[in-house]
Amino acid sequence: MLAISDLRVEVDGKQILNGLDLEVCPGEIHAIMGPNGSGKSTLANVIAGRDGYDVKGGSIFYMGNNLLDLLPEERARQGIFLAFQYPVEIPGVANIYLLKEAINAIRSSKEEKELDAIDFLSLVRDKLKLLDMKEEFLYRSVNQGFSGGEKKRNEIFQMAMLEPTLAILDETDSGLDIDALKVVSDGVNALRAADRSIILVTHYQRLLNYIVPDYVHVLANGQVIRSGDHSLAAELEESGYSWIGGGGEGKSLGASVG
Amino acid sequence: MDTFETQIDGFVGREYKEGFVTDIDSETLPPGLNADVIAILSKKKNEPGFMLDWRMDAYERWMKMETPRWAHVNYPPINYQAISYYSAPRSQADGPKSLDEVDPKLLETYDKLGIPLEEQKMLSGVAVDAVFDSVSVATTFKKELAEAGVIFCSFSEALQKYPELVRTYLGTVVPLGDNFYAALNSAVFSDGSFVYVPKGVRCPMELSTYFRINATNTGQFERTLIVADEDSYVSYLEGCTAPMRDENQLHAAVVELVALKNSEIKYSTVQNWYPGDSEGRGGIYNFVTKRGACRGDNAKISWTQVETGSAITWKYPSVLLEGNKTVGEFYSVALTNHHQQADTGTKMVHIGKDTSSTIISKGISAGQGQNAYRGLVKVLKGADNARNYSQCDSLLMSDRCGAHTFPYLEVKNQTATIEHEATTSKIGEDQLFYCRQRGLSEEDAVSLIVNGFCKAVFKELPMEFAVEAQKLLSISLEGSVG
Ligand SMILES: Nc1ncnc2c1ncn2[C@@H]1O[C@H](COP(=O)(O)OP(=O)(O)OP(=O)(O)O)[C@@H](O)[C@H]1O
Ligand SMILES: [Mg+2]
Numbered sequence: 001m002l003a004i005s006d007l008r009v010e011v012d013g014k015q016i017l018n019g020l021d022l023e024v025c026p027g028e029i030h031a032i033m034g035p036n037g038s039g040k041s042t043l044a045n046v047i048a049g050r051d052g053y054d055v056k057g058g059s060i061f062y063m064g065n066n067l068l069d070l071l072p073e074e075r076a077r078q079g080i081f082l083a084f085q086y087p088v089e090i091p092g093v094a095n096i097y098l099l100k101e102a103i104n105a106i107r108s109s110k111e112e113k114e115l116d117a118i119d120f121l122s123l124v125r126d127k128l129k130l131l132d133m134k135e136e137f138l139y140r141s142v143n144q145g146f147s148g149g150e151k152k153r154n155e156i157f158q159m160a161m162l163e164p165t166l167a168i169l170d171e172t173d174s175g176l177d178i179d180a181l182k183v184v185s186d187g188v189n190a191l192r193a194a195d196r197s198i199i200l201v202t203h204y205q206r207l208l209n210y211i212v213p214d215y216v217h218v219l220a221n222g223q224v225i226r227s228g229d230h231s232l233a234a235e236l237e238e239s240g241y242s243w244i245g246g247g248g249e250g251k252s253l254g255a256s257v258g
Numbered sequence: 259m260d261t262f263e264t265q266i267d268g269f270v271g272r273e274y275k276e277g278f279v280t281d282i283d284s285e286t287l288p289p290g291l292n293a294d295v296i297a298i299l300s301k302k303k304n305e306p307g308f309m310l311d312w313r314m315d316a317y318e319r320w321m322k323m324e325t326p327r328w329a330h331v332n333y334p335p336i337n338y339q340a341i342s343y344y345s346a347p348r349s350q351a352d353g354p355k356s357l358d359e360v361d362p363k364l365l366e367t368y369d370k371l372g373i374p375l376e377e378q379k380m381l382s383g384v385a386v387d388a389v390f391d392s393v394s395v396a397t398t399f400k401k402e403l404a405e406a407g408v409i410f411c412s413f414s415e416a417l418q419k420y421p422e423l424v425r426t427y428l429g430t431v432v433p434l435g436d437n438f439y440a441a442l443n444s445a446v447f448s449d450g451s452f453v454y455v456p457k458g459v460r461c462p463m464e465l466s467t468y469f470r471i472n473a474t475n476t477g478q479f480e481r482t483l484i485v486a487d488e489d490s491y492v493s494y495l496e497g498c499t500a501p502m503r504d505e506n507q508l509h510a511a512v513v514e515l516v517a518l519k520n521s522e523i524k525y526s527t528v529q530n531w532y533p534g535d536s537e538g539r540g541g542i543y544n545f546v547t548k549r550g551a552c553r554g555d556n557a558k559i560s561w562t563q564v565e566t567g568s569a570i571t572w573k574y575p576s577v578l579l580e581g582n583k584t585v586g587e588f589y590s591v592a593l594t595n596h597h598q599q600a601d602t603g604t605k606m607v608h609i610g611k612d613t614s615s616t617i618i619s620k621g622i623s624a625g626q627g628q629n630a631y632r633g634l635v636k637v638l639k640g641a642d643n644a645r646n647y648s649q650c651d652s653l654l655m656s657d658r659c660g661a662h663t664f665p666y667l668e669v670k671n672q673t674a675t676i677e678h679e680a681t682t683s684k685i686g687e688d689q690l691f692y693c694r695q696r697g698l699s700e701e702d703a704v705s706l707i708v709n710g711f712c713k714a715v716f717k718e719l720p721m722e723f724a725v726e727a728q729k730l731l732s733i734s735l736e737g738s739v740g
Contacts, residue, residue, distance in 0.1 A: 050691050072694040081695075088692040092710030101706060102696035109697070141710065158696065 001026050001197050002047075002166055007058035009039075009046055009222075016042045018222035019058065024166070027194045031208055031233060032201045034219035035241045040201045041085050043219070044168045048082040049075050062166065076102075077109040079165030083155035083172050085201075089143040095154065096124065096138035099161055106162065127160040130190060132183045148175035156187050167191075168199045173207040185210030205237040220244045287344040293317065296445055299344045303414055306421045312434060316444030319435035326438055326572075332599065333543060333570055336508055343446045343479075399463065406462050408492075409454040413481050416452035423454055427485050431514040431551045431578070439510040439572075440547040443479045447512070450481035455490040455521075464720055466495040480511040486521035488554060493524040495723060511546045519554025519581065526719055528727050530567040530734075542567065548575035552584035552610075560587035561604070562718045564727040566734040569598060574632065576605035579613035579641075586615040589715040591727070593734055594627025594659070603632035603664070608644035608674070617648040620712050623659035624735060630662040635676060637669045644674040652682040653711050655704075655735070705732035 002024040009017040016039045024030050032040055046053045047060065049072035060067040067075060090098065104114045115123070128135060131153055143151050152172050159167050169188070173181055188198070188211050200213060208216070208230060216232040217224045218241075225244065226232065287295060296317055300310040325335070403410050409420060416424050434444040455461050486492050496513075517523045529544065544567075550559035561575035577586030588604040606615035621629040629652065637644045652661035663680050685707060693703035709716070709728050716724045 048691075048695050050695075051687065071700075072691060073697055073699055076695050076697040084692065084695075088686070088688045090689055090692070090707060090710055092713030093706055098693065098696065098706065101698055101702065102693075105697040105699065105702065162696070 001063060003059075003061045004047075005059055007043075007046070007060065008056040009042060010054040010056055011042065011052060015056075016222050017046070020219070020223055022217065022224060024197045024199065026197055027192075028215065029192070029198045029200060029211065029213040031213040031216045032199060032219055033203065033216060033233065033236055035244070038219045039222045040219055041170055042222075044082055044085075044170045044199075044201060047075075047166075047168060048072060048080060073105070074109075077106050081159050081162055081164030081167045083152075083159055083167065083169040085170040085174075087143045087146075087151040087155055089141070089146075091141050091144050093142050094139050095142050098142050099124070099158065102158075102162060123161065127157055130160055131157045131187045133157055149177060149180050152176055153180060153184055156184050160187060160191060163191075163196075165195065166197050166199070168201070170201045171203065172200075173202055173204060181207065182210065205233045208233045218244075287342055289342045290339050291317075291341070291343055291446065295343050299446065299448075302344060303417070305417050306425075308421075308425055309417060312429065313445050316434040316441050317446075320438065320441035320445055323435075323438045323441055336543070338442070341478075341508065344448070402462055406459055407456045408459060408461050408465075409452065410465055411452055413447070413450040413452050413483070416483075420452070420454070423485070424452065424483065427483060427514070427516050429514075431516060431549050432512050432547050437547060439545040440512050443481060443510045443512045443547070447479040447481040450483075450511070452482070453484040453492060453494065455486045455492045457487045458489045459487075460490065461492040464493045464495055478509045480509070482511070482513040483516075484514070484523060484525070485516045486518060486523050486557075488519040488521060490518075490521045491524075492522075493720065494526070495720065496525065496527040496529075509542055509544045509546070511548075513546070513548040513575075515548075515550030515559055517550060517552050517554070517557035517559050517584075520556045521554070522558040522560075523550060524560045525550070525562070525575070526723055527561075527563040527565075528719075528723055528730065529563065529565045529571075530730055543570045543572075545570075545572045548573065549578065549605075550576070550586075551578040552581050552586065552613075554584075555581040555610070556583050557581050558585040558587075560585075560589070560718070562587075562589040562715065563591070563602075564712075564715070564719070564730070565590070565592040565600060565602060566730050571598075571600040571602055573602045574604055576607070577615065578607045578609060579615065579644075580609045581613075582610040583612045584610055585613070587718075588615075588617045588619070588633075589718045590619045591622070591712045591715045591731075592620070592629055592631075593622040593624070593731060594629045595624040595734055597626055599628045601630040601632060603630075603634075605634040605636065606646060608635075608637040608641040608646070608671075611640070611642045612644075613641060614645040615647075617646070617650070618714050619648075619650045620715055621650070621652045621661050622655065622708060622711070622731075622735075623652065623661050624655035626656075626658045628660045628662070630664065632664045632666075634666040634668070637671050637674045637676075639670045641671050642673050644671065646674070646676045648676075648678045649714075650678075650680045651711070652680075653708065654682065654684045701732070701735075704735055708732075708735060 002022070004020060004022040007017050007020040008015065020043065034040055042053065046055065047067070049070060055068055062078070062080065100120060103120070107114060124138065133153060137154065143154060146154060152175055155172060172184065176184055185207065200207065200211060202208065213230055216228050216230060218226040218232070218236065220241065287298065293314065296313050297310065300313055409416070411419070429444065432440050435441050453465060484492065484494060515523050515525060548561065552559055559577045563575065565571050565573070571592065575588060579586050586606050588606070590602065592600045592602050594600045603619065604617055606617065608615065615635065617633055619631045619633070621631055623629040631650045633648060633650070635646045635648065648665065650663050650665065652663065654661055661682055665678055665680070667676060669676065685704065689707050690700065690703050693706055694700060698706065708731055712731065716727055719727060
């Protein structure tokens with residue numbers, strides 16, 4: 001589904017990703033962990049096609065096509081969804097209005113008919129229930145005045161509405177209280193499907209107890225320096241990142257950690 | 259255009275004085291402004307004597323005035339002697355014969371606005387059959403209005419049928435020597451609208467110039483007078499929501515509103531005149547004086563405007579809060595793209611006690627557009643407990659455009675409560691990316707964000723108008739990012 005190889009990316013002339021490799025197959029959940037500033041959000045933004053990220057080398061293929069050729073909206077319409085680390089406020093634009101525009105843009109790119117109001121509303125109600133959200137959130141301006149946790153929940157609500165093929169969740173767990181974490185994780189789990197892949201960027205093992213990943217990767221200094229299964233997360237929780245060292249090249253952990 | 263120039267040539271080729279007299283009956287007076295021209299104009303329109311005196315008085319004053327230069331706009335000096343001040347409604351024979359003869363670009367815009375074909379014809383000045391839909395609509399309207407006792411007619415008609423009403427209120431809000439453009443308008447105004455809503459009447463429908471049969475070709479010096487008698491209500495929609503075909507470069511209109519005790523006037527404008535091309539060539543100069551007086555206690559006047567057209571806009575709809583507990587409101591969206599310049603805002607003059615005013619201004623600048631907000635809140639000595647809330651937000655769409663805010667405050671009474679908030683923001687790359695990440699095209703994303711920015715103003719517009727306004731904004735902003 002997603003194949004990233006030797007990806008090199010600069011932002012404002014500063015090299016952030018230095019030859020990153022990642023392969024994600026349909027139905028898989030990959031967790032990406034790593035210290036602050038290691039390039040996790042950068043990776044998410046590059047996959048989503050944000051301006052200002054200079055791809056200096058390497059490639060990203062998505063469902064067999066060169067993703068780097070596509071505009072952000074084209075990627076979105078082909079099923080790529082990014083739950084933002086910092087969801088953006090859009091004053092004066094009702095949440096439900098953005099959603100309707102988004103769904104119809106995606107549908108019309110597939111030459112499907114626009115959803116009529118009744119189908120749209122019943123879909124909205126279903127997904128609100130899934131995320132245990134109040135209907136009033138639909139009519140408030142996008143993310144404006146939402147608490148940190150509400151913003152994150154709203155991102156997953158949008159994901160549930162748009163039913164992406166590849167979802168990247170950038171620190172969706174940060175800012176959620178314990179109950180909210182459970183609700184949001186249940187929501188994400190409900191969206192697991194054989195043809196849907198998820199990349200979870202997180203700092204905390206706790207999330208991965210709820211949403212169990214197939215793989216865990218450690219990103220440091222712009223590279224994936226280690227990959228493993230779920231147990232790697234637990235191990236990081238214990239040992240932290242001090243073992244990585246400050247240099248550009250990440251060191252492998254010694255034999256002591258099998 | 260050809261026939262027009264031929265006419266002028268015809269005049270120029272003759273003895274001046276003679277040409278003037280013999281050609282009184284022709285459709286268009288030669289360019290130039292003097293007392294004779296005004297006399298002829300007034301005579302042609304068969305106006306009552308007081309009107310001619312009034313025009314002459316205005317003309318005398320105008321002669322002594324200078325073009326205002328304080329606005330944040332630039333344009334070459336206007337030659338007032340090169341304008342023709344009387345032109346009878348152009349006969350339909352002069353207009354294009356069919357849509358094939360109309361500028362395809364204009365038609366494209368109409369299509370985007372979803373304007374039906376018959377209306378497109380009318381707007382483009384194509385001769386339309388007598389069975390045109392709105393004619394019958396207009397007739398139904400007239401009947402219903404007459405039953406309610408509401409007078410809604412052209413200014414010329416009002417001068418014939420209700421001269422005393424006109425005389426009582428004309429110039430009482432915008433005095434004839436108020437400013438350069440208002441004085442010019444007072445001297446030479448051609449036509450416009452007149453509305454009178456009698457005591458206790460709630461006007462049964464929104465009044466719109468669109469439904470006034472002779473709305474087209476009212477000319478560049480339009481005059482509007484709206485009077486709401488005690489305990490009445492009227493909502494008035496100005497102009498056309500579609501791009502107006504208009505060859506006039508200069509527009510100097512005057513609008514006066516009089517709201518008597520307990521009455522309310524709501525005046526909405528969506529202005530979309532030709533803004534000039536992307537290089538800044540052509541376009542309308544829109545120099546308008548709009549003012550309302552809340553003349554009795556509890557009267558309320560509310561201006562809502564969406565300004566997307568014109569090369570230059572110079573416009574300050576104002577409210578004189580004369581009565582006690584009167585309310586003035588100003589809601590404005592002004593958009594400038596390419597080389598457009600707008601200097602607009604409002605004046606709220608608090609005179610009575612317990613008066614309140616609200617100003618919400620949203621300026622959007624794109625391309626090399628220049629947008630200035632100029633607002634005056636004036637609280638006179640006797641205006642106890644005056645309240646004003648002003649909010650001026652500017653949105654910048656490019657690095658070459660400009661937004662300027664000039665709030666003026668004159669407070670002579672210590673009990674006043676004045677709040678002013680202002681923000682300037684650049685359209686957010688993060689907002690655009692967020693929307694595009696959800697699947698919206700860049701243009702749709704811009705339009706969504708801008709419409710959100712204008713929400714507080716759009717919600718004041720009547721429903722259909724608000725929809726048109728949103729579409730207009732999107733069209734006006736096309737290609738403005740990137
Ligand atoms: N515009 C920019 N100019 C310079 N450096 C930048 C810019 N944008 C990002 N960076 C740098 O790139 C590095 C990676 O940032 P990124 O946001 O990808 O980190 P992250 O792994 O998501 O961190 P966190 O866990 O704190 O969210 C950081 O050092 C950051 O300061
Ligand atoms: Mg991050």
